Amino acid sequence: xxxxxxxxxxxxxxxxxxxxxxxxxxxxxxxxxxxxxxxxxxxxxxxxxxxxxxxxxxxxxxxxxxxxxxxxxxxxxxxxxxxxxxxxxxxxxxxxxxxxxxxxxxxxxxxxxxxxxxxxxxxxxxxxxxxxxxxxxxxxxxxxxxxxxxxxxxxxxxxxxxxxxxxxxxxxxxxxxxxxxxxxxxxxxxxxxxxxxxxxxxxxxxxxxxxxxxxxxxxxxxxxxxxxxxxxxxxxxxxxxx
Numbered sequence: 001x002x003x004x005x006x007x008x009x010x011x012x013x014x015x016x017x018x019x020x021x022x023x024x025x026x027x028x029x030x031x032x033x034x035x036x037x038x039x040x041x042x043x044x045x046x047x048x049x050x051x052x053x054x055x056x057x058x059x060x061x062x063x064x065x066x067x068x069x070x071x072x073x074x075x076x077x078x079x080x081x082x083x084x085x086x087x088x089x090x091x092x093x094x095x096x097x098x099x100x101x102x103x104x105x106x107x108x109x110x111x112x113x114x115x116x117x118x119x120x121x122x123x124x125x126x127x128x129x130x131x132x133x134x135x136x137x138x139x140x141x142x143x144x145x146x147x148x149x150x151x152x153x154x155x156x157x158x159x160x161x162x163x164x165x166x167x168x169x170x171x172x173x174x175x176x177x178x179x180x181x182x183x184x185x186x187x188x189x190x191x192x193x194x195x196x197x198x199x200x201x202x203x204x205x206x207x208x209x210x211x212x213x214x215x216x217x218x219x220x221x222x223x224x225x226x227x228x229x230x231x232x233x234x235x236x237x238x239x240x241x242x
Contacts, residue, residue: 001032001055001173001174002030002032002171002172003032003033003034003055003057003170003171003172004026004031004033004157004158004160004167004169004170005034005035005072005099005156005157005170005171006035006037006101006128006131006157006158006159006160007022007034007035007036007037007157007158007159007160007166008036008037008039008061008159008160009022009036009038009045009048010044011041011043011044011045012038012044012061012161013040014039015038016161017161017162017163017166019044019048019052022034022048022163022166023048023052024163025164025167026052026054026166026167027054029167030167031054031166031170032054032055032175033054033055034055034056034057035056035059035157036057036058037059037060037070037071037072037101038061039061039063040060040061040062040063040079040080041060041077042058042059042060042075043077045057045059045060046058046075057072057182058072058073059071059072059073060074060078061101061110062078062079062080062082062087063080063110064080064082064084064087064112065084066083066113066116067110067111067112067113067116068100068102068110068111069084069087069088069091069098069099069100069112070098070100070101070126070128071091071094071096071099072096072097072099073095073096073179074091074094074096075094078090084112084113084116084120085123088123095179096179097125097182097183098123098125098126099124099125099127100112100117100126100128101131101159102128102131102133102134102139102143102159103117103143103146104139104140104142104143104146105131105133105134105136105140105143107136108131108134108159121146121150122150124150124152125152125153126154126155127143127144127147127152127153127154127155128143128154128155128156129143129144129147129154129155129156129191130144130154130156130169130191130193131156131157131158131159132157132159132160132165132168132193132194132195132196132197133158133165133196133197134159134196137196153183153186153189154186154189155171155186155189155191156169156170156171156191156192158170159197165197167194168193168194168196168197169193169194171186171189171191171192172190172192173185173188174188
């Protein structure tokens with residue numbers, strides 16, 4: 001199955017991707033499932049899992065006091081600003097998986113503190129080894145090297161904030177039922193990509209979208225319509241990055 005393991009929706013503070021738009025994009029891109037990791041929120045993921053005819057892993061990208069820590073297979077929101085160890089303990093209390101997104105991506109905000117990363121490496125379940133929004137391939141490679149060194153499975157995700165980004169990276173793995181089968185399948189998965197997202201769009205997310213929250217959130221709609229972009233004809237085919 002093809003599953004994009006890192007997507008944000010309009011329930012995240014920096015995205016305007018509605019659940020209907022996401023479901024349509026997943027179908028159009030030929031994906032079999034997704035993991036929704038909204039920032040500090042899981043309501044969108046729960047709603048989508050309840051209503052969408054696709055595999056939805058409920059997750060959260062938690063802004064801990066030491067940077068971004070992802071959770072997969074959770075049912076309750078974990079608050080931000082806790083220490084890394086407390087954040088991981090709360091993921092474990094729910095029987096979830098600890099997922100570290102874009103750990104070395106220098107141009108991606110919110111990555112985990114590197115000193116803390118090495119301190120908690122034994123408590124991590126999955127490392128993101130390819131992120132379509134992270135502009136430097138060498139940073140992805142460093143993440144994959146770390147995962148391989150510690151025997152951890154590697155995931156790929158688009159980190160989509162707009163509908164056209166969905167599926168620009170995904171993980172190809174055997175079908176699974178539940179967390180244990182997911183982990184078994186992930187150990188033998190392939191990381192597949194269609195190319196990096198042009199850096200202007202992550203830049204827009206940080207420089208324009210985040211400051212215009214609340215009353216000015218309508219600006220997200222305009223940016224979303226301007227940023228729709230089909231896959232480029234020159235994008236490379238999916239490939240195995242291991």
